[in-house]
Amino acid sequence: MEAxxxxxxxxxxxxxxxxxxxxxxxxxxxxxxRADGSAYVEWGKNKVIxxxxxxxxxxxxxxxxxxKALVQCRYxxxxxxxxxxxxxxxxxxxxxxxxxxxxxxxxxxxxxxxPRTSIDIYIEILQANAGTRCAGLTAASVALADAGVPMKDLxxxxxxxxxxxxxxxxxxxxxxNHGQADLPMAIIPRTGEVLLMQMDGxxxxxxxxxxxxxxxxxxxxxxxLQKDALRRRYAVExxxxxxxxxxxxxxxxx
Amino acid sequence: xxESERDFNKExxxxxxPIREIVVPGDLLDSGRLKPGDGTYVSDGKIYASQLGIKSIxxxxxxxxxxxxxxxxxxxxxxxxxxxxxxxxxxxxxxxSPYPAPLHVTEVPWKVEFGDTARYLNVGDxxxxxxxxxxxTKRVQVTMKEQGLRKLQGGQVIDISHSKVPRVIGKGxxxxxxxxxxxxxxxxxxxxxxxxxxxDIENIVYAIRxxxxxxxxxxxxxxxxxxxxxxxxxxxxxxxxxxx
Numbered sequence: 501m502e503a504x505x506x507x508x509x510x511x512x513x514x515x516x517x518x519x520x521x522x523x524x525x526x527x528x529x530x531x532x533x534r535a536d537g538s539a540y541v542e543w544g545k546n547k548v549i550x551x552x553x554x555x556x557x558x559x560x561x562x563x564x565x566x567x568k569a570l571v572q573c574r575y576x577x578x579x580x581x582x583x584x585x586x587x588x589x590x591x592x593x594x595x596x597x598x599x600x601x602x603x604x605x606x607x608x609x610x611x612x613x614x615p616r617t618s619i620d621i622y623i624e625i626l627q628a629n630a631g632t633r634c635a636g637l638t639a640a641s642v643a644l645a646d647a648g649v650p651m652k653d654l655x656x657x658x659x660x661x662x663x664x665x666x667x668x669x670x671x672x673x674x675x676x677n678h679g680q681a682d683l684p685m686a687i688i689p690r691t692g693e694v695l696l697m698q699m700d701g702x703x704x705x706x707x708x709x710x711x712x713x714x715x716x717x718x719x720x721x722x723x724x725l726q727k728d729a730l731r732r733r734y735a736v737e738x739x740x741x742x743x744x745x746x747x748x749x750x751x752x753x754x
Numbered sequence: 755x756x757e758s759e760r761d762f763n764k765e766x767x768x769x770x771x772p773i774r775e776i777v778v779p780g781d782l783l784d785s786g787r788l789k790p791g792d793g794t795y796v797s798d799g800k801i802y803a804s805q806l807g808i809k810s811i812x813x814x815x816x817x818x819x820x821x822x823x824x825x826x827x828x829x830x831x832x833x834x835x836x837x838x839x840x841x842x843x844x845x846x847x848x849x850x851s852p853y854p855a856p857l858h859v860t861e862v863p864w865k866v867e868f869g870d871t872a873r874y875l876n877v878g879d880x881x882x883x884x885x886x887x888x889x890x891t892k893r894v895q896v897t898m899k900e901q902g903l904r905k906l907q908g909g910q911v912i913d914i915s916h917s918k919v920p921r922v923i924g925k926g927x928x929x930x931x932x933x934x935x936x937x938x939x940x941x942x943x944x945x946x947x948x949x950x951x952x953x954d955i956e957n958i959v960y961a962i963r964x965x966x967x968x969x970x971x972x973x974x975x976x977x978x979x980x981x982x983x984x985x986x987x988x989x990x991x992x993x994x995x996x997x998x
Contacts, residue, residue, distance in 0.1 A: 536822070536824075537822070554824070554852070555824055555852045556824070556852050557852050557853070557854065566891045567891075608779075610795070610804060613826075614824075614826075614852060614892070615890075615891045615892050616852075616853070616891060616892060617852040617853075645778055645779050645805075645806045646806065646822070647822060647823065648805055648806060648807075648820050648821065648822030648823025648824075648917075649805075649823065650779070650793065650795075650804040650805045650823075651779045651780075651804060651805075652779065652780065652795065652797075652802070652804065653779055653780030653802075654778065654779055654780055688780075689780070690780055690797075690802070691797075726778075727778050727781075730776075730778045730806055731776050731778065734776050734806075734821060735776060
């Protein structure tokens with residue numbers, strides 16, 4: 501059926517991963533100085549930066565809601581993020597992704613604490629290699645926490661899919677292009693609530709259930725990475741400042 | 755510094771030292787024993803953190819002291835505002851928060867004729883004001899009709915994170931008093947994270963550096979001592995420079 505074999509006889513994928521293995525993920529919080537909150541995510545070959553501004557005065561004024569804050573999101577792929585130059589500006593796809601990410605995050609943010617304001621999230625895809633909406637959402641939720649926005653939980657996201665008749669976790673570019681199904685999902689780890697779920701391609705019910713299970717397990721791992729990134733940002737400062745203090749003390753005694 | 759004094763300070767700080775545990779949104783804080791405080795939410799009878807911050811337990815309440823976030827005005831806060839717009843019977847004040855704060859002519863200590871507002875306060879002026887009221891939709895009103903509240907002339911204003919204000923002021927005003935007396939500056943600290951300073955230009959620079967130091971190391975130990983050491987050394991070297 502397929503010209504390209506995506507899983508070899510040892511059960512390994514084109515990039516050498518097992519079917520239930522994530523690509524290497526690195527998350528860093530607080531990378532932008534002028535944003536209220538920010539995060540950078542490297543997810544395999546994906547490179548994503550997210551910035552959060554707000555809660556701030558909402559403009560245009562007619563969009564203000566006297567009962568809650570407005571969550572606005574812009575997902576943008578930079579022209580050089582893909583092999584063939586992407587025409588800059590919003591297109592059908594990025595408008596859709598912006599909308600679903602904003603709606604996923606709106607559910608976890610305590611918007612009622614900040615009436616008549618807007619919380620603006622900017623997600624820039626610097627380099628794309630399948631799964632950017634998940635990487636973008638993962639980054640955006642870390643950036644929101646970094647901005648001090650009150651929310652129920654962090655939001656991890658991951659894509660699951662079907663390749664060579666097998667359910668696999670975290671599709672790469674080749675698997676996304678030549679695979680049979682792609683299912684990005686985002687959850688609240690504590691309650692298991694689903695915040696985002698889309699699918700293209702075909703799966704049987706059994707495959708779907710298996711995919712969801714894989715996704716949940718992977719989200720737990722990503723959730724841990726998100727937490728570590730946020731803690732690291734402040735823990736490092738604390739240790740440095742403490743050591744500096746000790747240093748100052750010892751030089752004074754000399 | 756005297757040896758005994760330092761020992762005493764050290765002891766005092768170790769006693770006052772809270773548990774500095776960093777929590778992120780969604781972290782479980784307590785399952786039933788304590789009451790939910792600021793920066794928390796309750797779900798299924800358990801208390802979770804809603805903000806990135808430091809966990810603190812005070813008289814049966816679990817709080818999360820935020821590490822960032824915007825300033826949300828609450829009645830009674832003393833704030834430093836900038837006039838951004840003028841109306842015939844009011845001024846619009848920027849108080850470093852998502853919400854603009856109108857100042858009505860009836861809330862200033864002067865008798866202002868209708869349409870004569872610009873003669874008293876103009877766009878760009880800095881004022882020391884108090885938050886009068888905040889309603890459910892966060893509509894804010896500020897007042898200047900109280901002792902000590904006034905237009906701030908001269909000096910300069912710096913911005914810090916509002917969550918670091920308590921550390922800049924210190925316990926019972928100890929930190930800010932120390933900075934004031936060592937640098938000989940006049941300083942006002944607004945609850946909104948704005949600080950106004952006036953005095954000798956060199957001393958202002960030292961004071962600003964000291965405040966930045968507090969802001970960066972707000973959650974660290976032995977802060978008061980370190981700031982004091984820094985200021986003492988700076989002021990001393992500055993005086994030596996003048997004598998030469």
